[in-house]
Amino acid sequence: MTEEEKAAESKAVKMIVFAVGDQEYCIPILSVREIRGFEKTTVLPFAPPYVCGAINLRGIILTLIDLAIYLNVPPQLDNPRRVVVIVESTQGIMCGLLVDRVIDMADIQGSDIQSVSDDCSSLSGLVMIGNRMIGVLRLESVVNQLVEGVASE
Amino acid sequence: MSGDMGDILLVFFQECDEQLQELERGLSALSDGESEQETINAVFRAVHSIKGGAASFGLENLVRFAHVFESSLDGVRSGRVAPTQDVVKIFLKAMDVLSDLVVEARDGGPSVDPGRIAESQIELESIIGGNAEAHKTDDVVPSDFVPIPMDFVPVPMDFEPVPVDFGLDFGFDPAPVQAPAPLIVTFCPHDAMYARGDDARNILIGLTDAAVAVEGGEITVTCDASALPPFDALEPDRSYLSWRAVLPAEVLEDTVQSVFDWGGDVCDFTISREGDPASEGGEAIAATDAQPSGETPLDVAPPEPAVPALAETSSAVTAAQATPAVSRPDAIQPAAVASGANGANVRRTEQATIRVDLPRIDNLMDLVGELVIAQAALESQCRRNNASMPRELGECIASMQSLTRDIQDAVMAVRAQPVRSVFQRMQRVVREACSMTGKDVVLTLEGEDTEVDRTLVEKLSDPLTHMLRNAIDHGIEKVEDRLAAGKPAIGHILLSASHRSGHILITIKDDGGGINRERVLATAIKRGIIAPDAVLTDDEINNLIFAPGFSTADTISNLSGRGVGMDVVKQAILSLGGRITIQSVPGNGTVFCLSLPLTLAVLDGMLIVAGGATMVIPVSSVVETMIIKPQDTYVLPDGKKMVSIRGDCIPLVPLGSELGLSAAVSDEPRDGAVMLIVENESGARAGLVVDEIRDQAHVVIKSMEKNYRRIPGVSAATILGDGSVSLILDAPALIASAVGRINTKLSDARAVLAA
Known part of the structure; x- marks a missing residue:
């Protein structure tokens, strides 16, 4: 468990909740830079399948991650509400997460997060809001995978 | 700190x-x-x-x-x-x-x-x-010192100014003042005091000032030279003397303390009242008392360490070479x-700072001011809704366009720096290289005022250093050889910079022996860089010196000969988006030409389409473009293709599938497909097959690696006019992967033929 998660456990964190396929996920709202519509991307050679390409965000070039492919859930095809959540990791690396729709915001107590098995590294746990189960996305691991992954031919 | x-x-x-x-x-x-x-x-x-x-x-x-x-x-x-x-x-x-x-x-x-x-x-x-x-x-010269061995004769001159100072500052009666409880100050400077440019004299002056500040105040100073070694053991920059000063009782300790504020950390000092049991031991007093009656010159002119003495008397400095x-x-x-x-x-806390001429900043400021006005005009145009609006709006946008271009130029000008700083550093490189090789070389600089982007200036330093060292070590011949060849004994290297069509051209021209092609070829074969039976043109042979691991030097010197130098130079220049060429005339010298982009932020690119994506390839790496004729291609057994261009066989790289963008699309180059012949710096070529050539444009280079990883075959990205992202191709990498494949095959083939 990282320092950040330990700190998060003690106090409530505002999370943004979004849907990918039929499942809901959340990330801390402070890591979100902006939410924008999905636009045409530039395909990148030798990219992992979950990278849909690069976009231009006011002069900064970002890669988009299709969370449906990344999280291995069936995507909702032809969904007009697909949006890109632009996030910035604690190391300052930015990327866009392609999600099916943004639902709402929620205050989540760190202690409410129930851990899941360790081998599921992209989620740090599950949390219940009402009777919905929401996965807490581990943003750092997503972003690091993007940057450190050795592009294979 | x-x-x-x-x-x-x-x-x-x-x-x-x-x-x-x-x-x-x-x-x-x-x-x-x-x-x-x-x-x-x-x-x-x-x-x-x-x-x-x-x-x-x-x-x-x-x-x-x-x-x-x-x-x-x-x-x-x-x-x-x-x-x-x-x-x-x-x-x-x-x-x-x-x-x-x-x-x-x-x-x-x-x-x-x-x-x-x-x-x-x-x-x-x-x-x-x-x-x-x-x-x-x-x-x-104090007469006492004359009999001392001759080497030392000039040394006593150090002592010369000191009596003058003492005469000025302490021209008092040396008789002790019998005040009720006089203040006694002793101090003994460390070597460090003199080393940092301070002097015991300053402290003595300070003490004198403190003493004469009180009414009728006088100071008595005695010098303790007991620690002074015999003259032949004297080290001129060591401190051997200490002083004892008696000040009037009225002088406060604090006043004296303040005299030592500056030099107190580099000398031992004590301040006490006479009769104070804590004062310095009787032994020390005895020593100081005994001293003045001792040998001759010392009480008058206490020899100060040679080095600080220089400060006062550069006119009478020691000639103590021996x-x-x-x-x-x-x-x-x-x-x-x-x-x-x-x-x-x-620690190293060097910040990147830049000095800019004020007019440039002013110019930038003016332009930004105009931009604000233009924006206001645009806004008002939009609000006024009349018939002539589209035309006026168009004018507004046009003026803004030219403004933005001007601003871009102005910002570039702010970042631009003359190459002078880096060129001047090269003088030193040449000097050092000369002293190591024992050759005499004059470096002439030309065009030091040529301005290039700041980052480029910094990155030029290493390649230029390597090349100049090489020129001196390998290029310029030994003096005997030069004279034998009818050249002046002093070698000459010209380092010049100039602007040429959006590029900066740096040439390094030496008047040495030129590249010995036979030797280069022999070495390359010996080191396995090329096949023994390879037939190479003069240019190709010249370029061999850029091959990794190449060195003709028989012995490895400090300067060069490890076979990394020129390879590193080439890599550095390439990474700056430049090209390097060699012209060499045996017996007359060698000219290296570096052609570099003016800035690392903008690149002259060719917009191409391959695999459905628009990409940018630096114009500098494209040699020519042509339409492929089917009869010129040849399919290798593994499906790779070669194409013959005026008799040269080069590998054909279908760009789309090479980058994994159009795996399914027919790999077959369509009839009439366009081919770009790209060349890397060692002259290796490959033909990139693209769907079409769209445009030529200056593109702004954006890093991909900041938010993503390195992509093979892609050096960076840029944003096109329509806001979409486009990749900038890394031509040398593409060639390397294509040529690498072919080369291994060719040498196999040669081995088979030879067997």
């Missing part, structure tokens, strides 16, 4: 850099035969400022050396020494040492070789020393170590 101090120190080191540049410029002018007083003054000022600044930061090593340097320069300034070539050479060498000392003090890196400092110091001293000997032997040379390195070593440890605290 506190934060504030660190900031000030930072400014000091920045100034040091400027002073060193000034120094270099001045000395270069002197070595070119100029001897104007203003130039000499500028050189002197530069060293003096460094010394002054260093003294306030307690950078002892630096102060000590700058001091000797300054003294010698003063000899030139006052006209006693003529700035001959030899003298200027010594100064140039000293400047190198000085700049190394500055770096040492700044970065706390490896300390400068004390031997080198000592050597340079002795040379410096010899400049004025030799002269002083000629002019000043009839100066006041003996101190032996003792000095030992004396310097501890100080160097201490300063190294000191430097570690300072």
Whole structure:
């Protein structure tokens, strides 16, 4: 468990909740830079399948991650509400997460997060809001995978 | 070291850099035969400022050396020494040492070789020393010292000014003042006090001031020279003396304490009242009492350490080349170590700063002001909804367009810097290389005012260093060979910079022996860089020197011969988006031409479409474009293709599938598909098959690696006019992957044929 998660456990964190396929996920709202519509991307050679390409965000070039492919859930095809959540990791690396729709915001107590098995590294746990189960996305691991992954031919 | 101090120190080191540049410029002018007083003054000022600044930061090593340097320069300034070539050479060498000392003090890196400092110091001293000997032997030399061995004769001259000072400051009756409880001050300076440019004399003056400030106050000073070793064991830059001063009772301890505020950390001192049991032991008093009645010159003229004495009397400096040379390195070593440890605290906090001419900033400011006005105009146009609106709107946008272009140029101008700074550094590289190889080479600079992007200026330093060293080590022949070939004994290298159609062209031209192609070829074959039966053109042979691991040097010297140099140069130039070419005429010399983009931020690119994506390829790497004729292609057994261009077979790279963008699309180059022939710097070529060539444009380079990873075959990305992202292709990498495949096959084939 990282320092950040330990700190998060003690106090409530505002999370943004979004849907990918039929499942809901959340990330801390402070890591979100902006939410924008999905636009045409530039395909990148030798990219992992979950990278849909690069976009231009006011002069900064970002890669988009299709969370449906990344999280291995069936995507909702032809969904007009697909949006890109632009996030910035604690190391300052930015990327866009392609999600099916943004639902709402929620205050989540760190202690409410129930851990899941360790081998599921992209989620740090599950949390219940009402009777919905929401996965807490581990943003750092997503972003690091993007940057450190050795592009294979 | 506190934060504030660190900031000030930072400014000091920045100034040091400027002073060193000034120094270099001045000395270069002197070595070119100029001897104007203003130039000499500028050189002197530069060293003096460094010394002054260093003294306030307690950078002892630096102060000590700058001091000797300054003294010698003063000899030139006052006209006693003529700035001959030899003298200027010594100064140039000293400047190198000085700049190394500055770096040492700044970065706390490896300390400068004390031997080198000592050597340079002795040379410096010899400049004025030799002269002083000629002019000043009839100066006041204490007669007692005459019988001492001849080598030492000039040394006593150090002592000469001191009695004068004492005469001025302490011209009192030395009889002790019988005040009720006189204040007794003893102090013993450490070596460090003199090293940082301070002097015991200043403390004595301070004490005298304190004494005469009270009514009828007098001061009695006695000098304790008991620690003074026999003359032949005397180290001129050590401190041996201590003083005891008796001040009137009215003087407050605090006043005396304040005298030691400045130098207190580099001397031992005690302040006490007479009769105070805590005062210094009777033994010490006895010693001081006994002393003045002792030998002759000492009570009148206490010999001060040689080095600080130089400060007061650069006119009468020692010519003690012989003996101190032996003792000095030992004396310097501890100080160097201490300063190294000191430097570690300072750490490297170098900030990237840039000095810009004010007019450029003003210009930028004006343009931004205009942009704001243009934006307001645009806004009002939009609000006014009338018939002529589209036309006026168009005008507004057009004016904004030209404004943005101007702003872009203005910002580039702010970042632009003359290559002078890097070129001047090369003088030193040449000097060092010359002294290592024993060759005599003159470096001429041309076009130092050519401006290029700041980042480029910095990155030029290493490649140029390598190339100049190579030129001196391999290019310029030995003096005998040069004379035999009917050339002047002194080699000549021209380093020039100029602008040429959006590029900066840097040429390094030497008048050496040129590239020995037979030897290069033989070496390349021996090292397995090329096949033994390869037939290469002259250009290809020349380019072999850029091959990794190539070296013709029989022996590995400090300078070159490890076979990494030119390979590194080529990589560095390539990574800057430049090209490097060689022209070499045997017997006449070699010319290296570097062509570099003016800025690393903008690139001249060709927009192409491959695999459905628009991409950019740097124009600099495209040799030609042509339409492929099916009859010119040949399919290899593994499906890869070769194409023959005017008799040369080069590998064909279908760009779309090479980048994994159009795996499914027919790999078959369509009839009439466009091929770009790209070349890397070693002359290897490949044909990139693309769908179409769309445009040519200046594109702004954006890093992909900041938010993503490295992509093979792609060097960066850019944003096109429509806002979409486009990839910039890495032509050398694409060629390397294509040629690598072919080459292994070719050598296999050759092996088969040979068998």
